[in-house]
Amino acid sequence: xxxxxxxxxxxxxxxxxxxxxxxxxxxxxxxxxxxxxxxxxxxxxxxxxxxxxxxxxxxxxxxxxxxxxxxxxxxxxxxxxxxxxxxxxxxxxxxxxxxxxxxxxxxxxxxxxxxxxxxxxxxxxxxxxxxxxxxxxxxxxxxxxxxxxxxxxxxxxxxxxxxxxxxxxxxxxxxxxxxxxxxxxxxxxxxxxxxxxxxxxxxxxxxxxxxxxxxxxxxxxxxxxxxxxxxxxxxxxxxxxxxxxxxxxxxxxxxxxxxxxxxxxxxxxxxxxxxxxxxxxxxxxxxxxxxxxxxxxxxxxxxxxxxxxxxxxxxxxxxxxxxxxxxxxxxxxxxxxxxxxxxxxxxxxxxxxxxxxxxxxxxxxxxxxxxxxxxxxxxxxxxxxxxxxxxxxxxxxxxxxxxxxxxxxxxxxxxxxxxxxxxxxxxxxxxxxxxxxxxxxxxxxxxxxxxxxxxxxxxxxxxxxxxxxxxxxxxxx
Numbered sequence: 138x139x140x141x142x143x144x145x146x147x148x149x150x151x152x153x154x155x156x157x158x159x160x161x162x163x164x165x166x167x168x169x170x171x172x173x174x175x176x177x178x179x180x181x182x183x184x185x186x187x188x189x190x191x192x193x194x195x196x197x198x199x200x201x202x203x204x205x206x207x208x209x210x211x212x213x214x215x216x217x218x219x220x221x222x223x224x225x226x227x228x229x230x231x232x233x234x235x236x237x238x239x240x241x242x243x244x245x246x247x248x249x250x251x252x253x254x255x256x257x258x259x260x261x262x263x264x265x266x267x268x269x270x271x272x273x274x275x276x277x278x279x280x281x282x283x284x285x286x287x288x289x290x291x292x293x294x295x296x297x298x299x300x301x302x303x304x305x306x307x308x309x310x311x312x313x314x315x316x317x318x319x320x321x322x323x324x325x326x327x328x329x330x331x332x333x334x335x336x337x338x339x340x341x342x343x344x345x346x347x348x349x350x351x352x353x354x355x356x357x358x359x360x361x362x363x364x365x366x367x368x369x370x371x372x373x374x375x376x377x378x379x380x381x382x383x384x385x386x387x388x389x390x391x392x393x394x395x396x397x398x399x400x401x402x403x404x405x406x407x408x409x410x411x412x413x414x415x416x417x418x419x420x421x422x423x424x425x426x427x428x429x430x431x432x433x434x435x436x437x438x439x440x441x442x443x444x445x446x447x448x449x450x451x452x453x454x455x456x457x458x459x460x461x462x463x464x465x466x467x468x469x470x471x472x473x474x475x476x477x478x479x480x481x482x483x484x485x486x487x488x489x490x491x492x493x494x495x496x497x498x499x500x501x502x503x504x505x506x507x508x509x510x511x512x513x514x515x516x517x518x519x520x521x522x523x524x525x526x527x528x529x530x531x532x533x534x535x536x537x538x539x540x541x542x543x544x545x546x547x548x549x550x551x552x553x554x555x556x557x558x559x560x561x562x563x564x565x566x567x568x569x570x571x572x573x574x575x576x577x578x579x580x581x582x583x584x585x586x587x588x589x590x591x592x593x594x595x596x597x598x599x600x601x602x603x604x605x606x607x608x609x610x611x612x613x614x
Contacts, residue, residue: 151200151246156208159458159502164208166197167603173227180594182223182582183565185556188612189296190567190580191275192216192548192605193284198237199246202256207398207459210251212237213271213284214603215299216569218580218596219614225580225596230299232271232284232292235264252288252399266290266304273318277609278329279351287318287334287370296614307355313345314338318607319371319434324509327351332381334369340388342366346379346419361419364409368400373438373447374415375512380438380447380482381411381422384431387463401463402455408432410491412445412482425482427491429453436477436504439514443485448518448531450475450502451495475502477520477529498536501527503549503607507561517562519550519585526550526568526588539588544573548605552585553612562586567610571601578602 155163195211213232218225231237239262240247247261248254252268254261269289276283282296283305290311293302306316313333320331333345342363349355363369368386372379385406388399407428413421433456436448454472455462462468477499481492501522506515518529525541541547547570554564566583578601581592 153200156206164604171229176225176596182594189614190218190610192608193275194603194605195272196603202249205250207251227598233301234269234271253393274607277611285318288315310355321374330374340390359419371435373435375438375440377440379413383409400460403463425489425491431456436518437506445482447480451478476500507552537589546571551610553610569605576601
């Protein structure tokens with residue numbers, strides 16, 4: 138007679154679960170590194186569009202804590218779509234940060250709360266770059282590719298193989314412990330402008346202005362203290378000014394020690410906008426207020442005489458809904474929906490309050506421009522709306538869009554000029570799309586002047602990728 142033996146499993150993996158994202162949606166981990174030679178195509182990729190589109194986003198290697206459902210805390214996963222003479226090859230690889238490698242070796246989650254080590258696994262190795270998941274911006278700069286994450290130093294990535302290289306700190310010259318996930322490239326000088334929020338990890342609002350030349354050599358670093366310890370995810374630069382924007386998400390070390398979230402939304406605090414001359418220093422910063430304006434990203438900015446203009450998606454409430462308010466309550470998701478908005482700052486006047494002009498019909502986020510026209514007056518902006526891809530003409534305020542059909546999700550677009558010397562906005566928009574109904578994915582290409590006509594080409598892959606935040610296009614790579 139057969140006998141049975143009760144066996145206790147050696148290991149039971151914690152349950153993976155969908156992580157709340159933006160706009161009330163949830164996103165599951167994919168955990169797949171892939172290579173696909175010659176993607177299946179729909180339509181024809183434009184002649185002359187040769188190069189590689191890089192996308193980057195969070196994709197948790199191991200399950201997060203159930204009460205730490207913050208998509209920002211996922212491991213960085215890089216995607217590349219290499220386009221050559223109409224053919225497209227796809228590749229994806231995790232960004233193998235120190236944190237990733239430690240958890241990979243342990244085969245479990247070690248580092249838990251977002252930017253808060255209080256509940257880490259007791260066996261978690263102590264890391265200088267504990268928070269570096271390398272998950273926010275695939276930043277291509279003068280022949281080099283970086284995985285940016287705002288609270289850490291980035292990892293450099295091989296643009297061909299996607300192999301993770303060493304941590305980058307401007308050859309040891311960078312004093313700030315943080316390098317912003319959003320930089321700005323001056324199209325005339327080639328300089329890399331950036332900042333480091335919580336540059337010394339003291340959580341008091343300490344911030345660094347960081348500038349490198351076109352060869353990625355650090356040429357400037359200045360530190361200052363923001364008026365309160367808030368969030369600065371993006372910033373703006375014009376030919377004449379630098380604009381630091383402190384958003385009403387407070388950091389409280391005592392809350393963190395109790396196991397609370399790193400950020401908490403403060404609805405009573407206006408966003409603050411510090412403006413300094415580029416040829417001045419941080420002691421020259423003048424702070425302006427913008428009540429009821431919460432911005433995560435910047436489209437572009439320029440200086441016109443004694444006026445500074447900043448265009449950005451602005452919401453009246455919490456645009457990062459996975460962060461609760463300062464009283465520990467969830468916030469209204471609808472109030473977090475942003476509208477493309479023009480903020481105007483009068484440097485000659487006595488008022489410290491910005492003039493705010495929301496653009497009717499321009500509800501959306503993830504703004505991009507033709508980067509050749511950064512830091513100056515420009516004509517076209519592009520953004521992802523709730524219903525698809527949008528283009529705004531700032532001279533006429535005309536808005537064009539291509540609607541997406543739910544449950545398809547389009548991620549941030551990236552503009553590529555049609556050719557060297559093409560007019561502003563004459564080129565292509567590249568975006569990653571998740572086709573949720575079929576669990577398929579694609580890279581889509583739009584004519585930026587005629588987005589309402591729909592994609593001119595698609596490169597299909599046989600699965601739906603993780604969310605991609607921010608990406609770049611490298612010509613002829």
